[in-house]
Amino acid sequence: MRSIVSTLFVLGLLWDSVRAEHSISSLQAAAVAWEGELPCRKWDCECAFSRLRGCCCGAMELFEVEDEIFMRMMDLSKRLFQLGESILEVIGGIRIAFTASLSHKTNCFGPFTRSRPIPYDVVTLNHGSGYNPALGIFTAPRSGLYSFSFSVYSKVGVAGERMYYKVRLMRDGEAMASTWEDNREDSEDSGSQSVLLSLQQGGQVYVELLNGRQLCGNAEGLNSFSGSLIYPTLP
Template structure:
C-alpha cells in the first residue's frame, strides 16, 4: 500500500510537467529532469519505470524490516523449541511407577521384634527403579507429587483365633496412614489405603509391620504396595 501511495504521489507531482503529453515516455523524461524535492528521498526512477514492482521510495527500509522480523521469528521459534525441550525434560522426561506384592513363601510374616519394612518381593512394575525389593523401600528419584496405595490381607487358621496386625505407610520415618485389626471374630480380613504425598528427591516411602504383630495366610497378590509419580516439581 505504501508503494502505491508513494508512486501515485510522485507521479502526481511529475504529471503537472507533462500534461500536454499523456504517455509514459514523457513522464519518464520529466521524472529524470525533476529538480524539485521529492517526498521520498530514496525514490528510484529506473526501478519505477523498468521493473515496476517493489519500487516504493521506502522499499529498502521495508526489506530491512522484513529481514528483522524474519530473524526475530526464527529466534522466537528456536526459543519455543528450547522451552518445549525443557518442559519435556521436567514433566515427561522420566516415568516413575512401581507395583510389588508379598509372595506367599511363608505361613506368616512376623511377629517382629521391632517395626520393620515389609519386603514386597514380587515385582510387577518398577519404572524409574525407585523401588528396592530387598529393603521394601521406595526412594523418590526426583521431587514431585506421588500417589501411593497399599493393601493388607490376613487369615487365621480357625475361628476364635486372634487376628492381630497393624501396618502403616511411612514417609521419611513418619506415619502417613495405617491399617490395623485386633479381634477374635474374623477368620480373615483385608483392607487398603491410598494417599497422595509430596516428596523431595531422595525421600523414602515404605510400608511397615509393627512390632509384635503378624500377617498370616497370605494369598499371592493380596498384600501389595504401589506408587507412581503424578507430576514432578522443582522443589
Template sequence: MRAVACTLFVLGLLWDGVRAEISISSLRAAAVEWKGTLQCQKWDCECAFTRQRSCCCAAPELKEMEDQIFVKMMDLSNSMSQLRDGLLEVIGGIRVAFTASMSQTTNCFGPFNRNRPIPYDVISLNHGSGYNPVLGMFTAPCSGLYSFSFTVYSKVGRPGERMYYKVQLMKNGEMIASTWEDNREDSEDSSSQTVLLPLQQGGQVYVELLNGRQLCGNVLGLNSFSGSLIYPSLT
C-alpha cells in the same frame, strides 16, 4: 421536436456531470494544497471526496496495529511451544513407578518385638530403580509429587482365632497413613490406602508392620505396595 428535446436533456445531464467532476477535482486539489490544521492531522482525499465528507485516514494506523498484534501473537505462540517442549522434556525424561508384593507363603510374617518394614520382594515394575526390595523401601530419585498405595491382606488358620495386625505407611520415619484389624470374628480380611505425598530427592517411603502384630495366609501374594511420580518439581 421530441427528439431535439431529448437530446438537449441528455446534453444537460452530461454537462451537469462534467461540472460536478470539475467541482470534485477542484475540491480535491484544494484539500491536497491545504496547509492548515485538520482535526485528525491527516486527510484521505479519496475517502473524503468519493465516499463521505470529512473522512480522516485511519487505514495506516490500523494496518500498523494489526501487524503489531500479529507479531505479539506469534511471539506468544513460540513461547508457549518452547514451554510445552520444556515440560515434555522434563516430564518425559523422568519415569518413576514401582509395584511390588510379598512372596506367596503359608507362614505368618510376624510377630516381632519392634516395628519392621514389610519386605515386598516380588517386583513387577520398578521404573527409575527407586524401590529396594531388600529393604522394602522406596527412595525418591527426584523431587516431586508422588502417589503411593498399599494393600494389606491376612487370613487366620481357624475360626475364632484372633486377627491382629496394624500396618502403616511411613515417610522419612513419620507415620502418614495406617490400617488395622483386631477381632476374632473375621477369619479373613483386607484393606487398602492411597495417599499423595510431596517428596524431596532422597526422601524415603515404606510400609511397616507394628510390633506384636502379624500377617498370615498370604498364599496368593495379595499384600502389595506401589507408587509413582505424578509430576516432578520444576524448582
C-alpha cells in the same frame, strides 16, 4: 522508513511544481526533469519514475524485511521446539513408578519385637529404580508430588484364633496412613489405603508392620505396595 519519508518529501516538492496539472503523467514528467541528487538511497529511482505499476521501487528493502522476518520466525520456531522439549522432559519424559507385592513363600510375616518395613519382594514395575525390594523402601529419585497405595490381607489358621495386625505407611519415619484389625470373629480380612505425599529428593516411603503383629495366609498379590510420581517440583 527515512528513505520513504525523504522520497515523499521530494514528491511533495514536485507536486507543488505541477499543482496546476493534477495528473500522474505531469508529476512523472516533472520528476524526470528534476535536477540534482534524489534521496533514493536503496530505492530504485528509475523504477519509481518510469515503471510505477510494479513494486520494484522498494524491492531491495522489501527483500531485506522478508529475510529478517523469516530469520525471526525460524528463531521463534526453534525456541518453541526447545520449550516443548523442556515441557516434555518435565511432565512426560520422567517416569517414576513401582508396583510390588509380598510373595507367599512364608505363611506368616511377623511377629517381631520391633516395627519393621514389609519387604514386598515380587516387583512387577520399577521405573526410575526408586524401589528397593530387599528393604521394602521407596527412595524418591527427585522432588515431587507422589501417589502411594497399599493393600493388606491376613488369614488366621483356625476359627476363633485372634486376627491381629496393624500396618502403617511411613514417610521419613512418620506415619501417614494405617489400617488394622484386632478381633476373633473374622477368619480373614483385608484393607487398603491411598495417599498423596510431597517428597523431597531422597525422601523415603515404606509400609511397616507394627511390633507384635503379624500377617498370615498371604495369597500372592493381596499384600501390595505401589507408588508413582504425579508431577515433579523444585527441590
